[in-house]
Amino acid sequence: MALASGSARLALARPGRLGLGSCGAPRRGAYEWGVRSTRKPEPPPPDRVYEIPGLEPITYAGKMHFMPGLARPVFPPWDPGWTPPKFRRLPPLHEHPLYKDQACYVFHQRCRLLEGVKQALWLTKTKLIEGLPEKVLSLADDPRNHIENQDECVLNVIFHARLWHSTEDIPKRETYCPVIVDSLIQLCKSQILKHPSLARRICAQNNMLSTTWNRGSTLIQVHGSSGAQLNAKDPLPPIASREEVEATKNHVLETFYPISPTVGLQECNVYDVNDDTGFREGYPYPYPHTLYLLESANLRPHRFQPDQLRAKMILFAFGNALAQARLLYGNDTKVLEQPVVVQSVGTDGRVFQFLVLQLNTTDLASDEGVKNLVWLDSDQLLYAHFWCLPVVRRKAVVEPVGPTGFQPETFRKFLALYLHGAV
Amino acid sequence: MAAARCWRLVLRVPGLSLHTAAGAAVTAPEVTGPDVAAAPVARYPPLVASLTADSKAARQRRVERWQATVHAAKSVDEKLRILTKMQFMKYIVYPQTFALNADRWYQSFTKTVFLSGLPPPPPAKPDTEPAPALDVAALRAAACDCLLQEHFFLRRKKRVPLYLEREAIASPFLDQLVASLTGLLSARNPALAAAALDCKRPVHFYWLRGEEIIPRGHRKGRVDALRYQINDKPHNQIRISKQLPEFVPLDYSVPVEVPVMNCKPDKLPLFKRQYENTIFIGTKTADPHCYGHTQFHLLPDKLKRERLLKQNCANQIEVVFRANAIASLFAWTGAQAMYQGFWSEADVTRPFVSQGVITDGKYFSFFCYQLNTLALTAQADQNNPRKNICWGTQKFTVTWNRCLS
Numbered sequence: 148m149a150l151a152s153g154s155a156r157l158a159l160a161r162p163g164r165l166g167l168g169s170c171g172a173p174r175r176g177a178y179e180w181g182v183r184s185t186r187k188p189e190p191p192p193p194d195r196v197y198e199i200p201g202l203e204p205i206t207y208a209g210k211m212h213f214m215p216g217l218a219r220p221v222f223p224p225w226d227p228g229w230t231p232p233k234f235r236r237l238p239p240l241h242e243h244p245l246y247k248d249q250a251c252y253v254f255h256q257r258c259r260l261l262e263g264v265k266q267a268l269w270l271t272k273t274k275l276i277e278g279l280p281e282k283v284l285s286l287a288d289d290p291r292n293h294i295e296n297q298d299e300c301v302l303n304v305i306f307h308a309r310l311w312h313s314t315e316d317i318p319k320r321e322t323y324c325p326v327i328v329d330s331l332i333q334l335c336k337s338q339i340l341k342h343p344s345l346a347r348r349i350c351a352q353n354n355m356l357s358t359t360w361n362r363g364s365t366l367i368q369v370h371g372s373s374g375a376q377l378n379a380k381d382p383l384p385p386i387a388s389r390e391e392v393e394a395t396k397n398h399v400l401e402t403f404y405p406i407s408p409t410v411g412l413q414e415c416n417v418y419d420v421n422d423d424t425g426f427r428e429g430y431p432y433p434y435p436h437t438l439y440l441l442e443s444a445n446l447r448p449h450r451f452q453p454d455q456l457r458a459k460m461i462l463f464a465f466g467n468a469l470a471q472a473r474l475l476y477g478n479d480t481k482v483l484e485q486p487v488v489v490q491s492v493g494t495d496g497r498v499f500q501f502l503v504l505q506l507n508t509t510d511l512a513s514d515e516g517v518k519n520l521v522w523l524d525s526d527q528l529l530y531a532h533f534w535c536l537p538v539v540r541r542k543a544v545v546e547p548v549g550p551t552g553f554q555p556e557t558f559r560k561f562l563a564l565y566l567h568g569a570v
Numbered sequence: 571m572a573a574a575r576c577w578r579l580v581l582r583v584p585g586l587s588l589h590t591a592a593g594a595a596v597t598a599p600e601v602t603g604p605d606v607a608a609a610p611v612a613r614y615p616p617l618v619a620s621l622t623a624d625s626k627a628a629r630q631r632r633v634e635r636w637q638a639t640v641h642a643a644k645s646v647d648e649k650l651r652i653l654t655k656m657q658f659m660k661y662i663v664y665p666q667t668f669a670l671n672a673d674r675w676y677q678s679f680t681k682t683v684f685l686s687g688l689p690p691p692p693p694a695k696p697d698t699e700p701a702p703a704l705d706v707a708a709l710r711a712a713a714c715d716c717l718l719q720e721h722f723f724l725r726r727k728k729r730v731p732l733y734l735e736r737e738a739i740a741s742p743f744l745d746q747l748v749a750s751l752t753g754l755l756s757a758r759n760p761a762l763a764a765a766a767l768d769c770k771r772p773v774h775f776y777w778l779r780g781e782e783i784i785p786r787g788h789r790k791g792r793v794d795a796l797r798y799q800i801n802d803k804p805h806n807q808i809r810i811s812k813q814l815p816e817f818v819p820l821d822y823s824v825p826v827e828v829p830v831m832n833c834k835p836d837k838l839p840l841f842k843r844q845y846e847n848t849i850f851i852g853t854k855t856a857d858p859h860c861y862g863h864t865q866f867h868l869l870p871d872k873l874k875r876e877r878l879l880k881q882n883c884a885n886q887i888e889v890v891f892r893a894n895a896i897a898s899l900f901a902w903t904g905a906q907a908m909y910q911g912f913w914s915e916a917d918v919t920r921p922f923v924s925q926g927v928i929t930d931g932k933y934f935s936f937f938c939y940q941l942n943t944l945a946l947t948a949q950a951d952q953n954n955p956r957k958n959i960c961w962g963t964q965k966f967t968v969t970w971n972r973c974l975s
Contacts, residue, residue: 300764303858311854312771329769337763339753346708346754349715352742355727372727423725430723431715 194218243417251359252412254462255371260411262403263454264523267461269408270367272511273519274398279501279560280386280522286570287556287563294337294562301529301558304330305550308496309533317535324443324496328375331558332439335565344569347380349432354425356463358470359418361512365409368418369466372425375439376467378432383488383568385505387520392486392507395518422478424470433474435467435489437564442495450495453526460491460502461521468506480510482517490564499527499557501564527557637915646855646911653913654776654847660797661840665897666870669838670886672893674829679779679798680900681946682939682958683824684892689817689938689961701758712754716746736871740931741805744868745769748806766809766859773802773865774848775901778914779946782834795947796835799847800901807852807902808863816921817940817959824957851905860909862902862924867894869930888964891928891935896960899926899939903958907944917945917954933965 180186196204196218206220207213240246260266268275278284286292294300308327312318332350339345352375359368402408426433440460442450451459468489476483483506491502501524508517531552538546619627621635636652643649663679677684720743730738749767756763778795851862871877873890903922912918922941927934943956 307766307853307857311857312768312852314772314774314848314850326769330766333749333767336749336753337756339756340760340763343757346712346750349719350746350749351719351724353726354724425725427723427725430719432719 191219193221197221240417245417245419247416247418249366250414250416251366251368251418252409253368253370253415253418254412254466256373256459256463258411258413258459259451259455260458262406262410263452263458264461265401265403266406266408266411267458267465268521269400269402270362271461271465271519272362272400272508272514273461273465273504273521274395276520276522277524278522279524279563280503282386283503283522283560283563283567286566287559291341292338292562292566292570293559294334297558298553298555300334301331301555302550302553304334305530305533305553309550310535310548319445320496321443321445324441324494327496328439328441328492328494331561332565335562338562338566342566342569344381345566347432348436348569349378351376351378351426351432355423356425356466356470357419357421357423358466358473359420359422360469360509362408363512363514367409367412368415369462369469370418373438373463373467374441377436377439377565378426378430379434379436379568380432381568382434382485383436383490385486385488386503386522387486387505387507392517392520395507395520396516398518400514400518422470422473424467424474433471435471436568437490437492438463438467440491440493442493453498453500456493456495457500457502457523457525460493460500461504461523464489464491464502464504464521465506465519468504469509472506472509476509480508480512482508482510490567492561492564497529497533499529499561500525501527501560503564503567524560527560528552528554529557530554640913641916646909649911649913650849650855650908653908654849657844657847658797659842659844660776660799660847661835661842663798663800663840663897665800665802665894665901666867666873666890667893668873668890669840669893670883671889672838673889673896675831675835675838675840676893676896676900677829677960678831679835680896680958681779681828681943681951682896682900682960683826683828684896685824685826685959685961686963687961688936688963689940689959692815692817704758705754709751709754712750713747716743716750719743719746733871736868736931740868740929743931744805744866744929748808748866752808761810761812762808762863764811765863766853766857768804768807768809768852770803770805771807771852772850773800773804773807773852773898773902773905774850775800775905775908776847776849777904777944777946779951781948797847800897801848802898802901804865804898804902805868806866808865809852809857809859810861810863811859813861813920814863814923814925816923817938817961818921820918820921820942821956822942822959823955824959828957849905849908851902851909855909860906861922862906864925864927865898865902867898867926867928869894869928874930875933891965892937892960892962894928895926895935895937895939895962899924899937899960900941900958903939903941904944907941912944914945914947914950917943917950917956933967935963935965937962 194204196202204218207217208220208222210217254270264275267273279287304327308323308330309318312326313322336345353372354376355370355372357368357370359366361367424433424435438460440456440463442456444450468487471489472483472487475485475487487506489504489506491504493500493502503522505520507519510516530550533550534546534548537544537548619625619631621628621631640649640652643652663676669675673684676682720739726738752762752765752767776797776799778797780796781793782796784790784792784794851860853859869890875887878884878887878890903924906924907918907922918941924939926937926939928937929935938961940959942958943954945951945954945956
């Protein structure tokens with residue numbers, strides 16, 4: 148409100164004459180009052196005839212032009228009927244139709260959680276397991292699933308993204324991050340010849356997800372778009388067996404007193420409680436398969452830290468899973484018989500984080516009972532560094548152009564997450 | 571007299587020779603004794619024009635010396651660098667243009683012949699097995715899914731206003747369509763499975779064609795080549811590692827003539843600027859996927875059908891599609907050819923073929939382009955019967971009610 152411009156402040160409909168306030172000093176400051184040469188001229192004062200009560204002045208309004216001797220007409224203020232979008236002001240929050248007294252803590256795509264993964268686990272009532280599940284790792288290690296010349300193809304992809312795709316000498320992260328993820332997905336898609344069910348998937352972007360749940364007495368919402376999302380016609384099979392799911396009853400969620408679990412979330416009184424997967428009914432690809440979250444800002448302070456990125460991945464995957472579960476099984480809180488599984492990959496173009504989340508229960512208000520499960524594989528480097536120009540010391544090439552510390556294992560996990568559900 | 575004096579100087583000081591060719595000619599018979607009778611020995615150094623004189627012959631010699639450096643360049647990058655390092659004023663050709671009858675102008679700039687319809691199908695080889703039947707229903711379903719997802723099913727943050735509709739809806743639809751069709755068709759064409767898919771990557775090409783007399787300036791009255799540059803940004807493109815087979819043989823003579831424009835390109839309107847000359851296919855020369863397959867272009871709002879009809883330019887609707895196809899595909903195939911080391915003095919020995927799909931979100935047109943010649947400069951084009959060929963179809967529409975049924 149302190150940043151409202153002069154014209155916007157006027158439109159807040161303050162009664163009274165403009166210009167002079169109660170104490171006679173101008174209500175607008177010098178900045179808004181304006182430079183003398185740009186100020187509009189003051190309107191001429193009304194004729195003295197108007198000060199005589201009971202008298203109807205004869206004006207030249209009917210003649211449509213000035214006539215000496217007749218009074219200057221005073222017209223009622225004109226209401227244009229509409230305001231241009233530039234000058235439109237939002238109504239005060241209390242009058243908004245979606246205003247509620249209870250505050251909701253909203254997680255959107257630029258929220259950085261202070262406690263990172265621990266806080267995300269508490270908010271979603273989830274138990275963490277380090278490393279990807281064996282089912283997915285076996286897909287990674289199975290040589291039948293490998294692409295021919297896989298390492299060579301991945302190295303070409305890295306070269307293309309980091310060096311070749313642009314005329315610049317050193318392409319920036321904003322261009323190379325989406326290029327590398329798109330090229331890796333394209334490489335995974337080449338397996339469509341071996342697994343035709345990979346054709347039953349589609350990629351979507353900019354869908355607005357919105358889910359709300361109660362955690363104790365606090366209302367938490369995940370709202371926003373998470374970037375690119377792979378949707379499938381068939382749901383992912385559950386990973387953990389019933390026994391493992393029942394065993395999570397004994398797990399105690401880690402708290403981080405004195406930090407409040409809602410720190411970092413945006414407190415909001417205007418929100419919509421209804422769930423929204425981001426797609427209408429009848430969408431042919433209803434099951435979210437994998438979310439791809441990119442941190443592609445050029446400057447390091449604008450990018451998320453790996454811990455914050457992992458927390459964002461957990462919350463968005465959980466939001467998608469919860470919306471899907473409520474769509475399939477209704478809004479009542481219960482333990483799901485068919486758990487919903489959603490995957491997520493987060494990267495900044497070099498370091499990858501892999502995540503598989505299994506939603507076992509929608510009963511999130513209490514801290515006891517069955518918990519959800521998340522398998523997290525953090526900080527997988529695809530390559531340690533990429534030299535765009537050769538490093539030459541004393542006329543000898545010390546480091547050639549190309550990646551150093553290439554790890555083919557990371558792409559195998561990426562491929563395994565892609566093939567999961569279709570093999 | 572002068573020649574005799576030079577001869578004696580060369581004999582006395584064999585290490586310092588004024589003309590290196592002359593020195594070689596002098597020393598050669600001393601080395602190969604018995605073969606003297608076979609090759610007639612030049613007794614005088616070759617009479618060549620001066621290198622620094624202000625004469626046409628000297629200029630020709632300088633041009634030939636420069637061309638020899640290009641021929642002798644060891645790598646393609648070096649060759650491209652020598653060809654593009656000197657910057658002069660050049661015309662900037664925009665593939666997506668509102669200019670009237672731009673397709674005829676672009677045909678004359680690129681020496682292209684336009685033929686309606688698609689190119690003749692390749693002759694069926696008897697030994698290979700017939701290709702599996704095309705699952706049209708699955709492709710149609712995938713295309714409908716992409717269309718419906720963007721136009722109907724996807725819930726976006728705000729209702730998209732009309733002026734942003736193209737980039738917010740038609741652009742992701744085209745991305746999805748290309749990705750899904752590439753995936754589905756890779757069963758029939760394994761090269762598509764290994765292809766590289768580019769999204770909004772630039773394509774640049776720089777070439778010389780024709781000559782003009784410089785009208786004013788300190789070089790007034792002299793003959794100067796006309797330079798052109800295309801800086802294109804196709805919406806999607808598919809690049810493969812093996813070249814597409816040719817549609818027609820390299821020296822196929824097309825009965826149609828290339829249109830000849832009698833005015834300067836400025837009349838199009840086309841404007842000159844001087845900046846970096848770039849030749850780029852979408853990746854640098856080191857990429858193994860250096861041959862093009864298909865480009866996809868999305869026309870901007872400025873050139874949409876309703877706007878052209880309002881301006882009484884109904885006959886320009888097709889022209890917009892054709893001009894875009896000719897310019898973009900010529901730039902792409904030309905850049906591919908230059909990446910293989912061909913240029914105007916070293917013409918292509920095999921035709922470079924690419925395809926293009928141009929759309930405005932609703933109407934699709936399909937084009938095929940075959941580059942038969944890069945020799946478009948005045949010097950190289952004197953005895954060049956080859957022409958580049960562009961095949962193009964009429965517009966096909968994708969309509970709503972057919973998809974929803």
